[in-house]
Amino acid sequence: MxxxxxxxxxxxxxxxxxxxxxxxxxxxxxxxxxxxxxxxxxxxxxxxxxxxxxxxxxxxxxxxxxxxxxxxxxxxxxxxxxxxxxxxxxxxxxxxxxxxxxxxxxxxxxxxxxxxxxxxxxxxxxxxxxxxxxxxxxxARIDSVTDELTGLNNRRYYNIRFVEEQKRARRDQRTLTLLLADVDRFKEYNDTYGHPQGDEVLKAVAQCMRQTLHRPGDLCFRMGGDEFACLFSSSGPGESMAMAEQLRNCMAARLLPHAGNPPANHVTLSLGLAFIAPDSQDGQEEIYRLADQALYRAKHKGRNTVSR
CATH class of the missing domain: 3.30.450.20 (PAS domain)
Known part of the structure; x- marks a missing residue:
């Protein structure tokens, strides 16, 4: 059973x-x-x-x-x-x-x-x-791509966005501009006024960048030290140069004393621009090199100027 x-x-x-x-x-x-x-x-x-x-x-x-x-x-x-x-x-x-x-x-x-x-x-x-x-x-993601001192995007985010922005400008048939800027004789400024005051200058540069390049799609970065960059599209080099002049004027108008920066004797910026046409085949490194060369020309012309 x-x-x-x-x-x-x-x-x-x-x-x-x-x-x-x-x-x-x-x-x-x-x-x-x-x-x-x-x-x-x-x-x-x-x-x-x-x-x-x-x-x-x-x-x-x-x-x-x-x-x-x-x-x-x-x-x-x-x-x-x-x-x-x-x-x-x-x-x-x-x-x-x-x-x-x-x-x-x-x-x-x-x-x-x-x-x-x-x-x-x-x-x-x-x-x-x-x-x-x-x-x-x-x-956490925002922190990873943000410069702690100025609140701008950092170099890491620049590397992430560059290719995306180049594709966007190509699609929209607009000129993409890479603007590089740095503070004239910034080492001398820090030596004279101290690093805490130098940090205030860097914050002032960031404020001017936000005031000048505030359209949707404008991207501003602190690349490190006193070097800054902007990526933005425009109708052509003329419009881009005009925006760079606005940025230069914004910083100069603050009249922050800088005895080691003759003849202005106040804090100024030098700026170099590279233009990426919609059909350009140049890569990120080449475009950065062109903007850096333009920045060097601005320094060679006497600083406090914009060069292309």
Whole structure:
């Protein structure tokens, strides 16, 4: 007679399987360190996982069932809802960076994927959002490409962006300009006034660069020491030279005393420009060499000047 212990286990019913799947799903929602939610096509929250407790103003009793425009500040709600609508209207997953406030009143950045939910007829009836906090990673990335003293981009970021900007200028059929600048007789300045005061001069150069080259797409860098660079597109050399003159004038107008820099006797800049035509085949090193030669010519002409 067969041992009762050898008898096969009874098959799990479909209801058992559904209950097990639901428990797994609920556990994921409760413990996942990401924001997971759904909205209907009117912007009403229909589901939100427990991680939403981290958000400013979250109330478990009213969050689900509330409208996005009632739950978030207007500017944030507008961005959130715009991305939901895009996913719904285009019937595809949308990847966007979004921002929300945490309970400690700090603004956090999230990378969010939003995708449509379809009914049995293939029609969109809601959207789902899965958001991951990238605040710390974004800050670390910014720190890695930012000069600590001036707040400008650093040489590492210059190397990253140069090829991208050359491709963009080629596509837009615009002249890309590489501008190099350094402070005239900066060693003598530090010897006379001290390195802390020299740091203030470098900050002043950065401020002038931001004032002069502030259009979308203008990129400013501190390359190291007192050497600075700018990458920007223009209609041609004439426009680029005019912008370089504005930068030179901005620094000269500050009239920062520099007794070791005759005949101006105040802090000045020398600037060299290289122009990259849309059809240019020159590489990054060659273009930098051309700009550096132009900077040398500016120094040779007596400093406080722009050369090409």
């Amino acid at each position: 067969p041992d009762r212990n050898d008898a096969p286990a009874p098959a799990r019913t479909e209801l058992d399987e559904l209950r097990a799947s639901d428990r797994i799903f609920r556990a994921l929602l409760d413990h996942a360190p990401v924001l997971i939610s759904t909205k209907d096509l009117h912007g009403t929250i229909t589901m939100a996982n427990r991680h939403f407790e981290i958000l400013d103003g979250y109330d478990a009793a009213t969050f689900v069932g509330g409208n996005v425009f009632d739950l978030f500040p207007a500017d944030i709600a507008e961005r959130l809802w715009r991305n939901d609508r895009k996913a719904a209207l285009e019937k595809r997953a949308v990847h966007e960076e979004e921002q929300v406030y945490h309970r400690d009143k700090t603004l956090h950045s999230y990378m969010t994927v939003k995708f449509p939910l379809l009914d049995e007829h293939g029609e969109v009836y809601a959207t789902c959002a899965v958001s991951t906090d990238i605040t710390d990673a974004k800050a």
